[in-house]
Structures are given as C-alpha cells and as structure tokens.
Ligand SMILES: Nc1nc2c(ncn2[C@@H]2O[C@H](COP(=O)(O)OP(=O)(O)O)[C@@H](O)[C@H]2O)c(=O)[nH]1
C-alpha cells in the first residue's frame with residue numbers, strides 16, 4: 001500500500017515549511033528520486049536503515065523503499081465551511097488520505113503573526129483553541145457532505161462508501177521552538193491535550209535548515225538540539241503505529257525492497273502486497289528475521305544456523321521479516 005497523509009492546520013503554523021522539509025528529507029534519506037506530483041503533493045521514500053544494510057549484503061542493483069505521499073492542504077481557516085479564506089474545497093484532497101497530520105503552532109515568534117492576529121500569550125491555551133477551530137471545520141465539512149447526500153431524491157449506494165474526514169486517524173504535529181524541543185513539561189501538557197491521538201514535536205525551522213544535509217549530518221545536527229529523530233522519521237513512526245502498519249522486506253541481487261502491510265497480516269496477504277498472483281497461488285514463505293541476517297552477515301550463515309524457516313498460510317507476519325515467497329500460478 002502507498003501510505004497517504006494529508007497535512008492540515010491554520011495558516012502560518014508551518015505546514016508548507018514542514019511539507020518541504022519532509023519531502024526533502026525523504027529524497028536525501030534514501031537517495032531516491034521523490035516525485036512532486038503537484039506543488040503540494042510529494043511522494044517520499046520511508047527512511048529504512050535495514051534496506052541500506054541488505055543492499056550491501058546482497059550487492060543489490062536496485063533499492064526500493066516503501067513510500068509515503070504527503071499532501072499540503074491549504075485554506076483552512078475559521079469559517080472555511082462558510083467560504084472564509086479559500087473555503088473548504090481543498091478538503092476533498094484528504095478524503096483519500098489514510099491519516100491526517102494536524103500541524104499546530106506551539107512556537108513563539110513576534111514576526112510571524114497568528115492566523116487570528118492575536119498576540120501570543122499562552123501557548124497551551126492558544127494551541128487548544130487552534131485545534132478546536134480546525135476540528136470544527138472538519139466536522140462542518142462532514143455535515144455538509146451528509147446534508148448533500150440526504151438531499152438527493154434517489155439514494156445512491158456509492159454514498160455509503162464516502163469516507164468522512166472526522167473518521168480519519170489524526171496525528172498531531174506540534175511545531176515548537178528550540179526551547180520547546182526539550183521542554184518535557186510543555187510536551188506532556190500538549191500530549192494530554194490530544195490524547196489518545198499521538199503527538200509528535202518538531203521544529204519546522206530546524207528541519208528546513210537541514211535541507212541539503214546528508215543523513216549522518218542531520219543526525220548530528222539534531223543531536224546538538226537534544227533531538228533523536230527528524231520530522232519525517234517521527235511522523236512515519238507515529239503513522240505506522242496509529243494505523244497499525246508494519247513492513248517486511250524482500251532482498252536479492254536484483255532488488256531490495258520494503259513493503260507496507262497491516263500488523264497481523266498473514267503470509268498470503270503479505271505476498272499479495274507484491275502481486276495478487278502471489279497471494280492466489282501462495283505455497284509457502286521462506287522467512288528469516290532481519291536482525292539475524294544482520295548479526296550473521298549472510299543468508300547462507302542464517303541457513304546454517306537453522307534460522308531460515310519455511311512458513312505456511314497461517315503464518316502471522318512480523319515487522320522486519322525478510323521473505324521469499326513460493327507460489328504457483
Ligand atoms: N520562528 C519560526 N517560524 C516558523 C516556524 N515554522 C514556520 N515558520 C515561519 O512561519 C511562516 C509561515 O510558515 P508556512 O510554512 O508558510 O505556514 P503555513 O501557512 O502553515 O503553510 C514562514 O515565514 C515560516 O518561515 C518555526 O518553527 N519557527
């Protein structure tokens with residue numbers, strides 16, 4: 001599956017800055033050309049150290065990471081449903097998204113005015129007000145959709161399949177300033193504000209400054225601010241866990257590749273992520289765990305250690321499984 005995430009939030013919270021940083025980070029992380037389909041849509045490879053390791057081990061010709069598509073959705077302001085600002089027509093773009101990344105301003109800057117033009121006073125209270133505005137607009141957009149459906153003279157069965165915005169899982173991305181990055185008290189209060197939804201904390205300005213840096217440089221740079229992972233890594237981790245996703249790997253001379261599947265998926269379903277024929281004609285899966293492969297250094301060594309398994313139709317896939325499927329079509 002190609003994970004798709006829509007970025008929403010009030011104006012001037014840092015959405016576009018983050019969108020640019022996320023797409024840039026992905027391009028660098030995997031040294032893989034990302035596609036900007038439209039100025040506000042970008043496909044980003046999921047950074048995965050395991051793939052780099054496998055690529056070396058198998059002297060691979062081609063590395064294919066899993067991908068995430070980001071959509072930067074502009075135009076949401078208070079009253080968007082009544083046509084304020086650009087209105088809410090851009091929300092159509094998030095109907096197809098698996099999750100929403102809701103960017104919330106939690107930095108202080110005299111230069112960058114808040115959407116409501118109010119002076120910055122209380123980060124926590126203003127973050128809550130901002131979140132409520134966006135969530136209300138999402139709710140109103142859904143009500144508008146429901147009203148349109150109800151107004152139809154003849155019921156349309158396809159309407160039952162319309163995805164509502166308020167049903168989408170939300171990950172809150174708080175755009176904090178440098179102090180906020182390590183302010184545990186502020187972070188736990190912001191977390192509590194949105195629980196049980198997941199919260200991640202990033203500094204869009206720093207993320208922007210890292211454009212052009214290698215992965216190692218990015219790590220070092222972030223560490224100097226007390227940060228472990230960049231915004232892309234944080235967001236993807238939160239999205240995988242919120243959506244109950246995991247990845248498995250395929251490895252060989254021709255190609256090393258990461259695939260995204262649901263947690264709890266059985267082997268045939270995982271095979272189906274590669275090709276529907278693989279699922280239909282599934283016979284078995286040769287499976288070992290990435291950590292064994294990494295520790296022992298080669299597929300041969302894993303086999304000799306008795307750690308290569310043959311699994312059948314009822315095998316429950318695990319994150320980091322390195323798999324070769326046997327199938328018959
Ligand atoms: N001080 C500060 N400014 C930021 C930060 N993130 C974004 N900005 C600035 O805020 C302004 C609006 O950012 P933008 O990404 O365009 O916001 P959008 O309207 O949500 O897309 C720009 O001038 C950014 O440089 C941040 O973390 N700290």
Ligand SMILES: [Mg+2]
Pocket residue numbers: 015016017074
């Ligand atoms: Mg913008």
